[in-house]
Amino acid sequence: MNLFNENNASVHLIPSDPNATFYILPNGIGKDRRTIFSNAIQHFHLQLVASPENARFILADEQFDLPKVFSILKLDLSESEEKSLPIVIQIKWLTDSLKEKNLVPLTKDYIFRTPLIRKKTMPSFSQEPVIEEKKTIKNKPKRRLSDDQPQGGCATQVKQRRYSSDDDNNDMMEDYNDTVKNPFKNGELPKGNWMCSMSSQTAKKNTEINKDIIDKLQAMADLYNKTNDKWRAYSYQKAITTIRRCTKRIDSYEEIIKLPGIGESLAKKIWEIIDTGSFEKLEDFQSSEYMTAINLFGNIWGCGPNIAKHWYDQGFRTLNDVRTKAKLSQNQTVGLKYYDEFLERIPRDEVAEIEAVVKEHALALVPGLTIQTCGSYRRGKATCGDVDILITHTDGISHQGLLIPIIDSLRKCGFLTDDLVLSDKYEEDSGSHVKYFGVCLLPGENRKHRRLDIIVIPHNEYACALLYFTGSALFNRSMRNLAHQYNMYLSQHRLNTGVIRKNNSKINMGTPLYTPTEESIFKYLNLPYRPPEERDH
DNA sequence: GCCT
DNA sequence: CAGTACG
DNA sequence: AGGCCGTTACTG
Numbered sequence: 001m002n003l004f005n006e007n008n009a010s011v012h013l014i015p016s017d018p019n020a021t022f023y024i025l026p027n028g029i030g031k032d033r034r035t036i037f038s039n040a041i042q043h044f045h046l047q048l049v050a051s052p053e054n055a056r057f058i059l060a061d062e063q064f065d066l067p068k069v070f071s072i073l074k075l076d077l078s079e080s081e082e083k084s085l086p087i088v089i090q091i092k093w094l095t096d097s098l099k100e101k102n103l104v105p106l107t108k109d110y111i112f113r114t115p116l117i118r119k120k121t122m123p124s125f126s127q128e129p130v131i132e133e134k135k136t137i138k139n140k141p142k143r144r145l146s147d148d149q150p151q152g153g154c155a156t157q158v159k160q161r162r163y164s165s166d167d168d169n170n171d172m173m174e175d176y177n178d179t180v181k182n183p184f185k186n187g188e189l190p191k192g193n194w195m196c197s198m199s200s201q202t203a204k205k206n207t208e209i210n211k212d213i214i215d216k217l218q219a220m221a222d223l224y225n226k227t228n229d230k231w232r233a234y235s236y237q238k239a240i241t242t243i244r245r246c247t248k249r250i251d252s253y254e255e256i257i258k259l260p261g262i263g264e265s266l267a268k269k270i271w272e273i274i275d276t277g278s279f280e281k282l283e284d285f286q287s288s289e290y291m292t293a294i295n296l297f298g299n300i301w302g303c304g305p306n307i308a309k310h311w312y313d314q315g316f317r318t319l320n321d322v323r324t325k326a327k328l329s330q331n332q333t334v335g336l337k338y339y340d341e342f343l344e345r346i347p348r349d350e351v352a353e354i355e356a357v358v359k360e361h362a363l364a365l366v367p368g369l370t371i372q373t374c375g376s377y378r379r380g381k382a383t384c385g386d387v388d389i390l391i392t393h394t395d396g397i398s399h400q401g402l403l404i405p406i407i408d409s410l411r412k413c414g415f416l417t418d419d420l421v422l423s424d425k426y427e428e429d430s431g432s433h434v435k436y437f438g439v440c441l442l443p444g445e446n447r448k449h450r451r452l453d454i455i456v457i458p459h460n461e462y463a464c465a466l467l468y469f470t471g472s473a474l475f476n477r478s479m480r481n482l483a484h485q486y487n488m489y490l491s492q493h494r495l496n497t498g499v500i501r502k503n504n505s506k507i508n509m510g511t512p513l514y515t516p517t518e519e520s521i522f523k524y525l526n527l528p529y530r531p532p533e534e535r536d537h
Numbered sequence: 538g539c540c541t
Numbered sequence: 542c543a544g545t546a547c548g
Numbered sequence: 549a550g551g552c553c554g555t556t557a558c559t560g
Contacts, residue, residue, distance in 0.1 A: 191541080224538085231552065235538030238552095263539050302559090304545050329560075331545085375548070388548075421546075421558055435557065437546080453547070468556085471548035480553040491554050492548080506555060 058088045189526060190485045193260040195241055196478040197527050199534040203244035210243050210250055213270055216279045217243070223285050226298030228305045237474060239266050241537045250274065293317050301335030301342060301420065301451075334418045338439060341449045345383035352377075353442055354387045354450060361409040362391055366398050370462070374469035375453075380533040386451035387440075390469050396459045403434040403456045410440070417441050417449060433457060433465075433492065461493050463515045468492035475535040482525055488513075495521055 189197060221236035238261040243250070250256055251274065257267040273279050285291045290312060296319060297308035316322050323336060335342065346354075355373045362369055372378070375388035391406070393399045404424070410416045421437035433455065440452040457465045468476060469492070483490040488497045488510065495515050500508035515521050522529045 193540085229538085232538045234552065235540095238539080261539065265538065302545065306544060329545095331559075386547095423558065433557070435547080437558090455547090468548055468554090473548050473553095476548050477553050481551095484553080489554075491556055493554090493556080504551075509555070 060088055060091060189482065192482075192485075193238070193242075194478055194482055194527075195238075195537050196475050196482060196525075196530070196535075198245070198537075199530060200241075200244075200472075200475075200536040201534050202247065203241065204536065206244060206247055209248065210246060212277070213250065213273050214240055214243055216273050216282055217266075217270070220279070220282050220285070223282075223291055223295060226294050226305055226308060227291075228309075230305075235261070235266065239270075241474060243270075244537075289317070297322065299343060300332055300339060302329055302331030303335065307332075331420050334420060334439065337418070338449045342451060344448060345385060346387065346450055348377065348382050348384065350442070350450070351384050351387050354440060354452065355389060357415055357440075357442070358389050358406070358410065358452075358454065361413075361415075362402075362406050365405050365409065366393065366402060368395075369393050369398070369402075370459075372466065374466065375471060376536070378470045378532045379472065379536045381536065386453060388453045388469050389455075390465055391454065391456045392459045392462050392465070394459055399456050399458060403436055403454070406454070406456075407436055407438075414443070415440050416452070457492075463518050463521060464490070464494055465492050467518050467521055470532050470535065472535055472537050474537045475530075478537075479521075479525065479527070482527070486525065488524070490521070490525075495524060497524075 217236055217240050221233050221240065224230070224233035224236060227233075239259075242259050242261045246259075250270070253267060253271045256262060256270050257264065262270070269279065269281065293312050293316070294305070294308045297303050297311055297316075298305065300319075300322070303311075311322060311326050314326070316326060319336065319339065322328070326332075328336065351373065355371075355377075359371050362371055370392045372390045373388065374390050375386065376384045377387065391399065391402065403422075407416065407419075407422065416438050418439040419436075420439070421435060423433070423435050434457070436452075436454040438452055438454075439449050441447055441449050455465065455469060467479075467490075480490045483495065486497070487499050487501070488495060489499050489506070490496075494512045496510040496512050498508065499506055499510035513520075513524055515524075519529050
């Protein structure tokens with residue numbers, strides 16, 4: 001069922017990035033066959049190159065073996081440690097794919113084996129603060145709460161892969177697969193601090209070590225988020241996730257400034273917190289009448305930086321001012337009504353209760369629906385800010401027009417108390433997203449009003465929607481940004497490749513990739529798979 | 538705010 | 542369209 | 549200098 005299970009040591013599709021280039025070795029392949037193969041390459045949106053030097057992958061006839069291919073190409077097998085030699089694949093892979101009308105998994109059976117004996121180990125990265133991730137697929141039944149223990153120092157640098165000591169033959173194949181999985185130069189990601197490539201689990205364990213620093217920075221980020229200075233807030237947020245990953249108490253300016261995503265300005269502020277125990281800028285903000293009001297107003301659902309500022313300019317300072325004097329939108333009215341309740345976290349168990357209610361009503365309408373609670377709940381958090389429920393149906397049809405009936409059913413029994421956002425374009429053709437944002441209340445004593453988000457999506461978008469709705473927000477942005485680097489784009493609907501942008505606007509939308517599972521999306525992006533618990537940045 |  | 546929101 | 553997620557989705 002799961003085509004992308006991690007033990008099959010295969011690659012499903014080659015990411016269509018500029019480096020995933022293919023060359024067809026003409027030897028032993030007739031002209032007609034060559035034409036067919038060329039067309040196939042293009043048909044599958046792979047990049048064909050005219051000369052072997054530029055090719056990451058060589059497609060060759062099965063009559064050859066690896067030394068023969070390399071001799072034709074005038075390449076020296078023994079140089080493989082220094083150079084990154086192309087991967088030689090049997091042309092059968094392409095013919096099989098044509099037969100299936102889809103790229104078939106690039107299993108090791110398709111790859112020409114090498115007789116070569118590899119050198120020992122790569123130089124170690126002793127200078128790196130820490131190497132976080134060195135997970136290899138090899139004989140490891142997936143471990144969820146991975147103990148990817150950093151070697152000390154701050155977990156900052158990401159090395160996608162490391163050549164660990166290899167003394168058995170299997171490693172060779174493993175390396176090949178690894179290379180195939182990462183057609184990028186040396187299998188590394190593009191330059192940058194890609195948090196979507198890292199596990200958030202290390203951060204989870206280190207909540208106490210630098211807590212004072214994190215709390216103060218978070219307070220600043222929260223405040224900046226309620227102003228129009230969203231990029232500054234973004235930087236603070238990224239800095240926080242970096243510090244979370246540090247396994248030791250930060251105690252010198254030099255190590256702070258080295259951390260990715262932390263520059264001079266933030267380093268100084270962090271050092272101030274360490275050195276003096278206080279953060280002047282934050283205290284200024286917290287004692288500022290303006291920031292206090294902005295923060296107060298900004299916690300009303302539906303009130304952003306601009307409305308908050310507007311209200312402040314009108315002289316409003318308290319929630320009562322807003323309640324009595326401000327012109328409130330529908331959403332802001334609801335937001336104000338449940339001001340305190342919406343600021344509270346929801347215990348995990350209660351999320352499960354809410355999920356059960358929604359499931360009951362939805363399944364009563366259409367049996368066999370796939371209903372998955374996402375968000376921080378799926379990421380395994382003990383408490384959640386709201387409840388995010390994704391609904392689809394494997395038949396690809398039964399989801400249509402389903403949202404309104406579900407909402408009606410939930411409303412009728414008193415479970416839903418207020419609506420915030422309710423899209424009504426459920427009659428549109430496939431692909432259309434349908435979402436509901438509202439407020440629910442479980443029956444019984446001492447219950448609180450909770451934010452509930454429901455999306456209903458066509459099944460062919462399940463993986464992208466699941467990925468999106470599971471988050472975290474920073475994780476999504478990081479992953480989408482990475483896709484952007486590959487001339488792809490990732491949204492809650494699809495992962496497209498071959499996108500052409502001009503001045504940051506898309507000229508060519510590219511073509512959608514087949515994304516049956518979340519795993520497939522990670523693979524396309526050269527990322528190690530991260531289960532939901534590891535996306536909690 | 539940080540990064541290319 | 543600007544504003545706000547979702548992960 | 550200019551990007552930082554999404555041709556995201558919804559409200560008014």
